[in-house]
Amino acid sequence: MGVVDGKPGLRERKKQRTRTAISEAAITLFLEHGFNQVSVAQVAEAAEVSKRTLFAYFPTKEDLVVHRLADHETEIARVVRARPPRTAPLAAVREHFLKGLRERDPITGLNDHPQVRRVHQMILDAPSLVARMDRFKTGAEQALTQALQETADIPELTARLAAVQIVAVQWALAQDNAERLAYGEPAGERYAGAVKDAEHAFSLLENGLRQLTPRG
Structure with a gap:
């Protein structure tokens, strides 16, 4: 279920936590090594998700920033x-x-x-x-x-x-x-x-x- 009593359901909260973890891992790596020097695979590894999961949340590498x-x-x-x-x-x-x-x-x-x-x-x-x-x-x-x-x-x-x-x-x-x-x-x-x-x-x-x- 998406929203219960005006609050996100468990599934939505888990999705948001995953999205946040991927985003924070990406920004950390990009700032440390440079955007062009970091691969999507490295971001996925740091966020402990698969590349497929990463692309489900962020269709392109640029989306991780923008x-x-x-x-x-x-x-x-x-x-x-x-x-x-x-x-x-x-x-x-x-x-x-x-x-x-x-x-x-x-x-x-x-x-x-x-x-x-x-x-x-x-x-x-x-x-x-x-x-x-x-x-x-x-x-x-x-x-x-x-x-x-x-x-x-x-x-x-x-x-x-x-x-x-x-x-x-x-x-x-x-x-x-x-x-x-x-x-x-x-x-x-x-x-x-x-x-x-x-x-x-x-x-x-x-x-x-x-x-x-x-x-x-």
Whole structure:
């Protein structure tokens, strides 16, 4: 049985423990030896499962890393769908990102926990993981496009162009934060600058890039 009285059943709990054990074994090995240097067979051995079992939980090697970010792929879309009445989609996304900065959410790039920084660097060092993150970004754009169409009642092209811009801006802000932290700037010291950059970025989006108009 799956859920009993709102709680996962025994089978589901066992599956979750297996999934967690595989994931933790993978990340430990990848951080110690490098993503490209560790085989799926080595991960399975460390997690004490068969390769077949591993692939049942994680279809590809890249999934062993990217699954930790899976919930974030549709996060912006969920924020848009759950926004309070009469709140503009962009205002809801902006507040959510600023909240993420305050809480040091790793997805904002403003988290200097050693393991978070090492995982970020590991992704950048593995071309297959970089490519997978591009697919992640595309998925976020598609989910946000649909959410904007359904909740803001705007044409598909308008929704798609808005989604591309919003996702790209958050992506760029997070990358800037992560890069600064990678060079040793503490998250606490970066926070004010991260907020300022985010406010500027969302202001550009809100004003339709009017501030790029040449003077004179």
